[in-house]
Amino acid sequence: MTQTADNAPVVELDHVNYEYTTKNSVVQAIKDIDLTINQGDFFCLVGPSGCGKSTLLKTIAGYIEPTSGESRMENEIIKGPHWKRGVVFQSATLxxxxxxxxxxxxxxxxxxxxxxxxxxxxxxxxxxxxxxxxxxxxxxxxxxxxxxxxxxxxxxxxxPKLVLMDEPFSALDAITRLKMQDFLRVLWKKNNQTILLITHDIEEALLLGTKVAVMSKNPGTIQSVFSVPYSEKVLNDKEYRIEEDSEFMKQKYAILKAIS
Ligand SMILES: Nc1ncnc2c1ncn2[C@@H]1O[C@H](COP(=O)(O)OP(=O)(O)OP(=O)(O)O)[C@@H](O)[C@H]1O
Ligand SMILES: [Mg+2]
Structure with a gap:
């Protein structure tokens, strides 16, 4: 695996659009997405159901090609799936x-x-x-x-250089889900991994991510990207309790407001 310097871009999306063409209609699922994911980022994507999160992940995975615009990984245009981009779905694929x-x-x-x-x-x-x-x-x-x-x-x-996760924990019960979040956070840090994680759970995004991007609906655009410190706080301070962190609550509320 090639080494990428910390914070160097791993994925860059430039004005990416994707339209699904069906027999009767054309649905613009994502519109004009500009996005950079850097080495070591734990990039979480939240947004209402149907806003185009999975479509965006599929264009990065290389499962679909943008209708227009360009998606690049380490300066190469993404064309088709590749082992450098590992994908984890909602249900286990074994x-x-x-x-x-x-x-x-x-x-x-x-x-x-x-x-x-x-x-x-x-x-x-x-x-x-x-x-x-x-x-x-x-x-x-x-x-x-x-x-x-x-x-x-x-x-x-x-x-893989990049791990793409589409709601990986949403089928799990609450306790297992918490354990998996802790587990993933430790693994991310230990392996200095770059991760894109889609979730509909704002708290999960805030607790894991270094960045949280909020998507808006119809067609899906990136509305705002927040930098968040809580994952590092959880890792570095055993005494840290989110329930007692007023900043966490404020940011959660700000994101909730941005989504609705
Ligand atoms: N294969 C497809 N053919 C036609 N339209 C599609 C297809 N897949 C998705 N869409 C449409 O594209 C839009 C975005 O869908 P997408 O699955 O990317 O949303 P999402 O944000 O992942 O939703 P969810 O949170 O429910 O998983 C929706 O309007 C959906 O109906
Ligand atoms: Mg989805």
């Missing part, structure tokens, strides 16, 4: 016939890494997701949160 370890090793195997490298990396990620004891289990033997952790490890094992 091969049911492969064990947890084999699921994590799938990408590196496809990329023909050596046996030793593959084993070393799956050991590392199994430990990071705290599922070393479940290496030889199959997905059906895992809980929802465990499966989602394996999905994340599967993506990280490819050493």
């Amino acid at each position: 091969y049911p016939w492969l064990t947890v370890r084999k699921n994590i090793e799938y990408g590196p195997r496809m990329r023909k890494q050596s046996k030793e490298e593959i084993k070393e990396s799956s050991d590392y990620y199994l430990e990071q997701i705290e599922l070393s004891d479940f290496a030889n289990h199959y997905p059906f033997e895992l809980s929802g949160g465990m499966k989602q952790r394996v999905s994340l490890a599967r993506v990280l094992a490819n050493k």
Whole structure:
């Protein structure tokens, strides 16, 4: 993996528009999006349902090409999916016939890494997701949160430059969700990862992100981008309680107001 200096742009979107053309209509899902995600950013995207969040993620993933405008990753125009951009969806995407370890090793195997490298990396990620004891289990033997952790490890094992997450925790119960947020925050920091996370939960965005972008509806545009310190605060101060942070509440309210 090439090293990118801290804060150097990883993704740049320039006047990106996307229109879905169906039999009867043309829907402009996103309009004139200018966006930069820098190395090490934990970039969260919030906005009302249908405002174009997933469409925006798909253009960055390379699943769809902008109708007009340009999306670039490390100065190259994004054309099609690539392992450098790992995508985690709402529900875990695992091969049911492969064990947890084999699921994590799938990408590196496809990329023909050596046996030793593959084993070393799956050991590392199994430990990071705290599922070393479940290496030889199959997905059906895992809980929802465990499966989602394996999905994340599967993506990280490819050493992607950028992790794209579309509401990854919304199918999980409240407690598992909190655990997963803590877990992802630590992983982000430890691996100096660059992440784009879509969520409809403003509190989740504020608690995880270094930046929170708010999208508006019909067609989706980026309305404002807030820089937020809470993820770092949680990581650096064990005593920190968001409930007692009036700034947090103020910012949450400001974003709520921007959305509605
Ligand atoms: N495959 C498609 N064909 C036609 N229109 C689509 C398609 N996918 C999405 N749209 C439309 O594009 C707009 C944006 O959809 P998108 O899924 O990006 O929104 P979203 O912000 O991710 O919503 P949610 O929060 O509900 O997931 C919506 O009006 C939707 O109806
Ligand atoms: Mg969506």
